[in-house]
Amino acid sequence: MTSKHLIFVPGKNPKPRAAQHRELLWRTLIEGVRRADSSVADTLQPHQEQFHLVSWNYLYYHGYKDITREIPWIDALINKHGPTKQDIEEANSWNIRISCFILNLADHIPALIRFLPEEVRSTDQEIKHYFTNGDNVAADIRKLSKHVLRPLLQKQEPILLIAHSLGSVIAYDALWELTHQEGLHGKVDFLTIGSPLGMHYIQRHLMGMNKRGRKSYPGMIAHWINLSAEGDLAALNRNFHDSFKAMREQGLVESIEDHCQGIYNFFRTNEGLNRHRSYGYLVNPAVGSIIADWWKRH
Numbered sequence: 001m002t003s004k005h006l007i008f009v010p011g012k013n014p015k016p017r018a019a020q021h022r023e024l025l026w027r028t029l030i031e032g033v034r035r036a037d038s039s040v041a042d043t044l045q046p047h048q049e050q051f052h053l054v055s056w057n058y059l060y061y062h063g064y065k066d067i068t069r070e071i072p073w074i075d076a077l078i079n080k081h082g083p084t085k086q087d088i089e090e091a092n093s094w095n096i097r098i099s100c101f102i103l104n105l106a107d108h109i110p111a112l113i114r115f116l117p118e119e120v121r122s123t124d125q126e127i128k129h130y131f132t133n134g135d136n137v138a139a140d141i142r143k144l145s146k147h148v149l150r151p152l153l154q155k156q157e158p159i160l161l162i163a164h165s166l167g168s169v170i171a172y173d174a175l176w177e178l179t180h181q182e183g184l185h186g187k188v189d190f191l192t193i194g195s196p197l198g199m200h201y202i203q204r205h206l207m208g209m210n211k212r213g214r215k216s217y218p219g220m221i222a223h224w225i226n227l228s229a230e231g232d233l234a235a236l237n238r239n240f241h242d243s244f245k246a247m248r249e250q251g252l253v254e255s256i257e258d259h260c261q262g263i264y265n266f267f268r269t270n271e272g273l274n275r276h277r278s279y280g281y282l283v284n285p286a287v288g289s290i291i292a293d294w295w296k297r298h
Contacts, residue, residue: 004160240258
């Protein structure tokens with residue numbers, strides 16, 4: 001009997017140990033699905049063994065994150081059923097708008113990055129470290145991703161590959177390698193959340209971008225849905241339908257959809273609103289609806 005699989009590739013920064021991280025992600029994912037379609041959440045809940053985490057962060061940071069202090073905030077998130085007026089105002093503040101404007105310029109003039117908030121400068125450094133592949137770390141991270149993907153693709157089982165932030169770059173590159181270096185066949189549905197893949201700087205460094213034609217892109221994506229929250233500075237240039245239109249024109253992907261208007265990541269801690277965190281994305285019914293629809297179709 002064919003099994004359906006959800007694979008999650010997390011974004012940057014140290015994470016908790018894999019078992020604890022997977023449990024927290026699953027908890028918020030189920031809650032997001034429940035908010036979109038409670039019957040699907042009830043059906044999905046017993047299938048946690050079909051939720052796979054690509055736990056790459058220890059390789060990159062050589063340490064784990066103590067999540068103890070954040071668990072109350074995750075509990076609060078699960079008991080919070082939408083953005084507050086303050087959340088919406090902060091996500092659309094003038095500070096965010098100015099940062100977006102500078103970041104758009106910096107995508108073409110990198111020297112401007114030093115004028116951006118620390119969260120953006122930090123993301124820029126993490127991405128540069130990944131692309132330079134020091135100590136072969138990026139290649140080792142992709143090996144972890146492929147180790148999870150390969151056997152499921154070989155069995156031709158339905159896969160929804162969910163990738164957050166820098167994890168979307170890792171997942172994209174791993175799919176390119178599986179396509180063009182391993183010649184593996186099969187398809188995944190790809191859900192990117194809070195992804196920087198729309199930025200020109202990122203696109204210039206992706207696997208295959210120095211190739212021509214169909215070799216420029218992975219050939220293993222059936223449907224690609226990109227979702228980003230208002231004010232998420234790590235997910236600028238969010239129109240993937242146009243950015244990757246060559247994939248559609250060459251028949252490499254059936255569809256690319258962008259869901260980027262009026263969606264709010266309302267995860268908040270004592271440090272304030274975090275418009276980028278994966279827990280805030282997963283608990284959102286906009287993400288939950290995509291996952292629920294995928295689960296029902298397969």
